[in-house]
Amino acid sequence: MPHADPSITVTLLDWYGRHGRALPWRMPPGADAPPPDPYRVWLSEIMLQQTTVAAVKPYYERFVNAWPTVADLAAAEPAAVMSAWAGLGYYARARNMLACAKAVVGEHGGRFPPNAAMLRELPGIGDYTSAAVAAIAFGEAVAVVDGNVERVVTRLFAIEAPLPGARASIRRHVAALVPPDRAGDFAQATMDLGATICTPKSPACVICPVAAPCAARAEGRQTLFPVKPQRARKPLRRGAAFVALRPHDGAIWLRRRPEGGLLGGMSEPPTTGWSARADGAVDASEAPVAAAWASIGSVSHGFTHFDLELTVWRAEVAADPPGEGWWSPPAALAHEALPTLMRKVVRLARPEPALASG
Numbered sequence: 001m002p003h004a005d006p007s008i009t010v011t012l013l014d015w016y017g018r019h020g021r022a023l024p025w026r027m028p029p030g031a032d033a034p035p036p037d038p039y040r041v042w043l044s045e046i047m048l049q050q051t052t053v054a055a056v057k058p059y060y061e062r063f064v065n066a067w068p069t070v071a072d073l074a075a076a077e078p079a080a081v082m083s084a085w086a087g088l089g090y091y092a093r094a095r096n097m098l099a100c101a102k103a104v105v106g107e108h109g110g111r112f113p114p115n116a117a118m119l120r121e122l123p124g125i126g127d128y129t130s131a132a133v134a135a136i137a138f139g140e141a142v143a144v145v146d147g148n149v150e151r152v153v154t155r156l157f158a159i160e161a162p163l164p165g166a167r168a169s170i171r172r173h174v175a176a177l178v179p180p181d182r183a184g185d186f187a188q189a190t191m192d193l194g195a196t197i198c199t200p201k202s203p204a205c206v207i208c209p210v211a212a213p214c215a216a217r218a219e220g221r222q223t224l225f226p227v228k229p230q231r232a233r234k235p236l237r238r239g240a241a242f243v244a245l246r247p248h249d250g251a252i253w254l255r256r257r258p259e260g261g262l263l264g265g266m267s268e269p270p271t272t273g274w275s276a277r278a279d280g281a282v283d284a285s286e287a288p289v290a291a292a293w294a295s296i297g298s299v300s301h302g303f304t305h306f307d308l309e310l311t312v313w314r315a316e317v318a319a320d321p322p323g324e325g326w327w328s329p330p331a332a333l334a335h336e337a338l339p340t341l342m343r344k345v346v347r348l349a350r351p352e353p354a355l356a357s358g
Helices: 006-019 038-048 053-066 070-074 078-085 092-108 127-138 147-156 167-177 183-196 330-335 340-349
Strands: 236-245 252-256 294-302 307-316 326-328
Touching (some): 038 053, 038 092, 053 078
Antiparallel strands (some): 294 307
16 A cells, blocks of 8 residues: 555645535535535536536536436436437446436435445446545545546656556555545545646646645656557548438438447437448448438547548438438427437538537
8 A cells, every 4th residue: 555645635625625616516625514415426427427527517407407316317218318418428328327327216215325336336337436426425435536536646656657557556546545534525626636737738737736745746757647558540430321301391310329339329310330340331322212312521520449430411302211210300400319420410411500509
């Protein structure tokens, strides 16, 4: 176990009390503050995975207004949840979130388990989220390590091992610093320090509360941490999307993607069989219906492990295409569960302002 420097903990908590971010899901810092609502802590942590605070805030407000409790969310229609999530990305999070809400209600009487070990058994909750909810909502003295914390700790202690192999060492250093009485505040303080001061490219060391004990700063090597392995170049996949327009009202034919896999359960204009491992057809040979298809350009989108380029085809189609689907009039498009990629496709075919959001 690394040697704990209590001055780091005390200094960070003091800084957090004066400079911590005011976020809609947080309670004010301090040992006497009322405990946060575990549902809201969990909801925010699920949304914040691989997503910025600025992007999450309106989605968080939308969800807590629509589903104020975990029981409300567990009873929600999946299509409504996916529609409310549309544009936030990483859609498996939304499916797992709904499954987790149902498990909390069905298996735990509507109350989140109070420790990280039990939380980790719920759908969609891994090591980080279980620790964050346990520390912030229940005060369990566990190490909470996200990307911001990794950056702060590898700089504080000049941890030379590259990620992801360094994570065990990072976790041990964090565990040595966690105060037993304010674990949640300490977790949020460290995350805030990484988000606002100990930033990836231009850390503001001059105003950093823990600049004095920072080993990387003493060596002038702040921006070299955390050490990361060389990233392989992402492959480029290709496919096609077909926007069928109904002549008399401009409605677009949409279908629902299969529940499993990328963008599962979300809505889309029909596309060819692209995936992370294979291209789909880019011409009109796999159009959903015979029509005078015209190519109108392409859209690009980046996924975690690959980039995608879709050629967009458009045609007027009077009859319903074969297979399950529905016509979505222009006024309804903004409320469809269209992921960002598919909004790009629809926007190229019909550049209405209603699709600018999300």
